[in-house]
Amino acid sequence: MKLFDVIVVGAGTSGMMAAIAAAQSGSNVLLLEKNKRVGKKLLMTGGGRCNVTNNRPAEEIIAHIPGNGKFLYSAFSQFNNYDIMEFFESNGTHLKEEDHGRMFPVTDRSKTIVETLFDQLQNDGVTIYTEVKVEKLLHKEGQIIGVALADQKLYAPCVILTTGGRTYPSTGSTGDGYKLAKRVGHTITPLYATESPIVSNDSFIQKKTLQGLSLQDVSLSVLNQKGKIIVSHQMDLLFTHFGISGPAALRCSSFVNQELAKNPAHAVSLRLDIFPEHTQAELNKNVQSMILEQPEKSFKNALKNLIPERLLDYLLTELELTDITAKKVSEIQLEQFTNLLKSFSITAEKTLPIEKSFVTGGGISLKEVQPKTMESKLINGLFFAGELLDINGYTGGYNVTAAFVTGHVAGTHAAEIAEYTYLPLDDI
Structure with missing residues (x-):
């Protein structure tokens, strides 16, 4: 039986940050990704240069997230765009400012950002499985207990879904997370193309x-x-x-x-x-x-x-x-x-359709998510982050910021909860 503290599903922007935050909070973390490599979609952002965040005040960032940005106030009070900048700078990845406060790596290469995150995952001892697809969420008595792959089950008291929206399906964003969440009772608000x-x-x-x-x-x-x-x-x-x-x-x-x-x-x-x-x-x-x-x-x-x-x-x-x-x-x-x-x-x-747009509008209904922790209100130990949530911003680093922020908050709180959660696995 493979047992972890936190399982993160989807190694994109929010997933990598969630795994790092959970590991740095002391959890034994497993990160699952259906592509061969992590961060495939992140490599495409900012025209391949990666608009990693925006350096404007939090109020202004939230104002540029017209799709339920106010939901993020609590998350921003814990981890914000300046913390994102500090994360990369402290890891030796220097950023530069361009028009409208957009922040890019000085290398002008998205690969630099993905490599920084990947190196941090390895330094923090995160276990990474690539080319695996989660078939369903495992839960018992209102508590998440893990995930099922095609050929095995993996157990953890906390699971974070960070599978992205439905834009750029070639990167793996094919709406898997919506189906997984819907099957355990979550409402998916209508999806629509934004930044299109x-x-x-x-x-x-x-x-x-x-x-x-x-x-x-x-x-x-x-x-x-x-x-x-x-x-x-x-x-x-x-x-x-x-x-x-x-x-x-x-x-x-x-x-x-x-x-x-x-x-x-x-x-x-x-x-x-x-x-x-x-x-x-x-x-x-x-x-x-x-x-x-x-x-x-x-x-x-x-x-x-x-x-x-x-x-x-x-x-x-x-x-x-x-x-x-x-x-x-x-x-x-x-x-x-x-x-x-x-x-x-x-x-x-x-x-243009969602598949050819930059961002997905709609997603996991925020009425069913705790704004302070990103945890499901329906199932204990289930968390959400990134584009899967019904949150969407304008281009200019706002969506990536929301993904990093929600990922970090979800990872931190999942690690905290995993510490004291009993996993009912006796008769499994």
């Missing part, structure tokens, strides 16, 4: 009119059925062959999916403001002064450096102002043009 490119069937997308065009520092808003703004994000945007991508689109995607869930038959309206720092009146004034400078030129040539040429061509074509001389543009036409700059409509049909 947005698909549109608008004619200018279908005709690829703006494909490949990127806009800097624009504002994208998601509107509800009544036309009210639900959320706005001022960031960069990219037009693609299927719709829109880039940071602004990714951040709006979870809200698009939530609106679609409420009204599946209705596409979601988006509004693009190309000049979020200027009012329409200010834009009118700017455009008028450009006209006055070159009144004899075509309206298009007078506005040459206002916005990218392809976008300008498209907007002028839409308003039938392509061949007009600058001085002949009426006040109404000017108003229509600047209105398009401030309120360019895009229709969102859907986002």
